[in-house]
Amino acid sequence: MKILKFGGTSVGSAESIHGLLEILKQGYAQGEKPIVVLSAVSSVTNLLTQMAEEAEQGISFVPALKELESMHFDIVKQLIQIKNQNPVLTQLKLFLNELEDLLQGVLNLRELSLQSKDLILSYGERCSTFLVSKVAAQYFPESLFVDASTLIKTDSHFGNARVDLQQSEMLIRQFVQAHPDNFLFVTGFIASNVNGRITTLGRGGSDYTAAIFGAALQASSIEIWTDVDGMLTADPRMVKKAFPLPVLSYTEAMELSYFGAKVIYPPTMIPAFMKKVPIVIRNTFNPSFHGTVIQHDSGKSPYPIKGISSINAISVINLSGSGMIGKAGFSGRLFSLLAHEQINIVLITQSSSEHSITFAVHPADAVRAKHLIESAFELELLAKKLEAPVIENELSVLAIVGENMKQTPGISGKLFHALGRNGINVRAIAQGSSEYNISVIINQSDLSKALNAVHDAFFTALKKTLHVFNLGTGNIGSTLFKQLSDQQDFLLNNNDIEVKVVGISNSRKMLFDVEGISLTSWQAELDGKGEPADLETFIKRMETLNLPNCIFIDNTASTDPTKHYLQIFKSNISVVTCNKIANSSSYAEYKQLRDTARSHGVDFFYETNVGAGLPIVRTLKDLMTSGDRIIRIEAILSGTISYIFNNFTGNASFHDVVKSAQELGYTEPDPRDDLRGTDFMRKMLILARDSGLAIEAQDVELGAILPEACLNARNVGEFYEQLKKEASFFDALKEKALNENRAIRYIGKLADGKVSIALELVDEKHPFFNLSGSDNVISFTTERYKERPLVVKGPGAGSEVTAGGVFADLMNAGA
Numbered sequence: 001m002k003i004l005k006f007g008g009t010s011v012g013s014a015e016s017i018h019g020l021l022e023i024l025k026q027g028y029a030q031g032e033k034p035i036v037v038l039s040a041v042s043s044v045t046n047l048l049t050q051m052a053e054e055a056e057q058g059i060s061f062v063p064a065l066k067e068l069e070s071m072h073f074d075i076v077k078q079l080i081q082i083k084n085q086n087p088v089l090t091q092l093k094l095f096l097n098e099l100e101d102l103l104q105g106v107l108n109l110r111e112l113s114l115q116s117k118d119l120i121l122s123y124g125e126r127c128s129t130f131l132v133s134k135v136a137a138q139y140f141p142e143s144l145f146v147d148a149s150t151l152i153k154t155d156s157h158f159g160n161a162r163v164d165l166q167q168s169e170m171l172i173r174q175f176v177q178a179h180p181d182n183f184l185f186v187t188g189f190i191a192s193n194v195n196g197r198i199t200t201l202g203r204g205g206s207d208y209t210a211a212i213f214g215a216a217l218q219a220s221s222i223e224i225w226t227d228v229d230g231m232l233t234a235d236p237r238m239v240k241k242a243f244p245l246p247v248l249s250y251t252e253a254m255e256l257s258y259f260g261a262k263v264i265y266p267p268t269m270i271p272a273f274m275k276k277v278p279i280v281i282r283n284t285f286n287p288s289f290h291g292t293v294i295q296h297d298s299g300k301s302p303y304p305i306k307g308i309s310s311i312n313a314i315s316v317i318n319l320s321g322s323g324m325i326g327k328a329g330f331s332g333r334l335f336s337l338l339a340h341e342q343i344n345i346v347l348i349t350q351s352s353s354e355h356s357i358t359f360a361v362h363p364a365d366a367v368r369a370k371h372l373i374e375s376a377f378e379l380e381l382l383a384k385k386l387e388a389p390v391i392e393n394e395l396s397v398l399a400i401v402g403e404n405m406k407q408t409p410g411i412s413g414k415l416f417h418a419l420g421r422n423g424i425n426v427r428a429i430a431q432g433s434s435e436y437n438i439s440v441i442i443n444q445s446d447l448s449k450a451l452n453a454v455h456d457a458f459f460t461a462l463k464k465t466l467h468v469f470n471l472g473t474g475n476i477g478s479t480l481f482k483q484l485s486d487q488q489d490f491l492l493n494n495n496d497i498e499v500k501v502v503g504i505s506n507s508r509k510m511l512f513d514v515e516g517i518s519l520t521s522w523q524a525e526l527d528g529k530g531e532p533a534d535l536e537t538f539i540k541r542m543e544t545l546n547l548p549n550c551i552f553i554d555n556t557a558s559t560d561p562t563k564h565y566l567q568i569f570k571s572n573i574s575v576v577t578c579n580k581i582a583n584s585s586s587y588a589e590y591k592q593l594r595d596t597a598r599s600h601g602v603d604f605f606y607e608t609n610v611g612a613g614l615p616i617v618r619t620l621k622d623l624m625t626s627g628d629r630i631i632r633i634e635a636i637l638s639g640t641i642s643y644i645f646n647n648f649t650g651n652a653s654f655h656d657v658v659k660s661a662q663e664l665g666y667t668e669p670d671p672r673d674d675l676r677g678t679d680f681m682r683k684m685l686i687l688a689r690d691s692g693l694a695i696e697a698q699d700v701e702l703g704a705i706l707p708e709a710c711l712n713a714r715n716v717g718e719f720y721e722q723l724k725k726e727a728s729f730f731d732a733l734k735e736k737a738l739n740e741n742r743a744i745r746y747i748g749k750l751a752d753g754k755v756s757i758a759l760e761l762v763d764e765k766h767p768f769f770n771l772s773g774s775d776n777v778i779s780f781t782t783e784r785y786k787e788r789p790l791v792v793k794g795p796g797a798g799s800e801v802t803a804g805g806v807f808a809d810l811m812n813a814g815a
Helices: 014-029 044-056 062-079 082-109 114-136 165-178 205-216 250-258 266-275 330-340 363-376 378-382 411-421 444-458 475-495 522-529 535-545 565-570 587-599 617-625 639-647 654-663 678-690 716-725 727-739 799-813
Strands: 002-006 035-038 143-146 183-187 190-192 198-200 221-226 247-249 279-283 292-295 307-320 345-350 356-361 390-401 426-431 437-443 464-471 497-505 509-512 550-554 574-577 630-636 743-751 754-762 775-782 790-795
Touching: 002 014, 002 205, 014 062, 014 114, 035 114, 035 205, 044 062, 044 082, 044 114, 062 082, 062 114, 082 114, 114 143, 114 183, 114 190, 114 198, 165 205, 183 205, 190 205, 205 221, 205 266, 247 250, 250 266, 250 292, 250 307, 250 390, 307 345, 307 363, 307 444, 330 345, 330 356, 330 363, 345 426, 356 363, 363 378, 363 390, 390 444, 411 426, 411 437, 411 444, 437 444, 444 464, 464 475, 464 535, 464 799, 475 497, 475 799, 497 522, 497 535, 509 522, 509 535, 535 550, 535 565, 550 799, 565 574, 565 587, 574 799, 617 630, 617 678, 617 775, 617 790, 630 678, 639 654, 639 743, 639 775, 654 716, 654 727, 678 743, 678 754, 716 727, 727 743, 727 754
Parallel strands: 002 035, 002 221, 035 183, 143 183, 221 279, 247 292, 464 497, 464 550, 550 574
Antiparallel strands: 190 198, 279 292, 307 356, 307 390, 345 356, 390 437, 426 437, 497 509, 630 743, 630 775, 743 754, 775 790
8 A cells, every 4th residue: 555645736737637647557557556645736725825814804805716716627628528527617616616605704704713714725625636536537437536634633723733643543444444446535634623623734734644644554655746856965946966865764854854855844754753654755747766765764875964954044042141050940941931932942052051042943933032031031131140132133054964973973073164164154053962963053145155065065976066256368267268178077077076167257348157157168158248347346246146165266467356365265265366466565465365364264376476387386385384494495487587598599699589589479568577587576575475484575685687778778679779789798698608617597596584586607516507498497405305405397487387277276275
């Protein structure tokens, strides 16, 4: 024996009822004849409630009644043969006439009792179940309409009646035994008291009906057919990666349902729970999917938790004071007071000192609860033994649930790390000794981000998603997008990382898409769909979206974005930048950026500030973190200057080499911007600061490459003329290097707390002697690398290597 319950969406239209019948036909062909429990047609219960409440206010219910009639009659006309329609339409009309009389009475009296409302609502299930039973009779002639109010007996608590399970189960067994050959279609939700007055079973009432029948008949299973594939790991409206759970224990399902999972209402499971009857959640619109089995034991799972549930809106009341300390019965008095007034407590936590109690209630109950406490504890408040209760609103509850959590170390640590890493403040925590559930209260605005961050943390077989906002679409930005696109499959398959670029901006336009902008057609999308660029708006939108694992990439050379880094860190967003302006500004700003990033638990990566894609900043950091002491750093960190001196050989003039470098794109439009050494100075300044020196730009001794006449030229053309005039200066330098078998190098040095950059002639024993092309090179002399310095060498410029450095920083920020 199986019990199949179909919800409102499963009987919401002719098409969905046809799908329901196909499910029944498949079982029928295999000899199954389950008991079918049905809800009212989708939205009908709400419509009946509306009609009843409007009638009480003197508003006509006739238009809504006609709509109700039309909904049911249309289904009859679509699904039942014309010759068989009349008896069905007649009975439905009788139901609707009875309903009209009831509503007219409410309208005349302007009074709606709970008893009358239950009777009015019962017509939803009566009409739908009768209708479906008659449609089914065309395929299963033995179909029989059953009014559950004759079988399920309750008290007279109208609106949410308590079931007399013993009597109800006896009546159900007797009825089923008396109709062994019938295919039973049973009304959900409705019952009756000892006087035969209609009652209803409250929220989830049709599920409860199915559970009562299943328990009474010791069914093999109770199948709840709805419009989802089962119970999911999280709310799919907020967590796109949520997936159906194959197996849950009764305890896990109740915990998840209590904290917001709407698939099944916890009390409805109790009869099945008591008799150990499995409950299966199935999807009417995807019947081939196996759904979720809720059973006595949890089953094996590769994950430490089963799911993450939440309550979107909650209020917290804080009560504190010395009068609570050691006061036996205080908590009992408080919660008995609230229970007596039907105020449900969602969550409770108390400090071990007994000085304070924090509890969560639904927002609609918060003010009333506060007034009750103030009234009941008036003497304690006047005597200052209690502080006035404080309400906090706009909060949410997030709960992780699973039997595997029990006695498994590190679960709470992983939860709080995921929340903290994303800047989500926890206002209160609760965990029972059963260890099936850890609940936290957080700001409502953080709920979506928290759910996604925690989901990524616990369901590690899924891909971690990095949400990227990229500023700058020039050579580096566009090359980064191509590299990300080319590497997508590798990252997914080998690193379990998915990168979604959700925001792009350049100086003209900006574009957002929380589902991710295509990395192959981003340019067309930005040009076609982008809105006018505005840096303030771009950053504000990034903050408002409040996505988990969020990273801001600055691929510009502008001062403007760097002014927002502090604000971005304070929004708990990591920053990856190839823009060296922020790090080479004042030392106070440099330090403030690091301190702010650290205090908010986010990353600040800028490898490309110093050596493009070369691992220089990270190497220095690793040396210092591991306890090594820096003695000296020597470096060539200008690819432009490196190229010029590597090619200033033989008969080549300095003028011709610089001109060639400019034509090849190695220099800025005005080569003096490179040859002044300012960019090199910024790189050495950053390295010096990262090594622990608190220095300013003016503390760096910057040696000149060019004579004053070249530097002071009025324009680029005049600059080249001056280079020709100064040819003897450069030729003398080249000749001296040749005669001494040395190479000309522009070298930055950090030693004894000082930083200098100057032209030097190095011999063949020096690690910088054999440099070629536009390579950068850096030499670390440390306590560990004293005899043979640690050398990092390679290309120090170019969009490919720089974008690669940004890419690497992005992966480190997402680790």
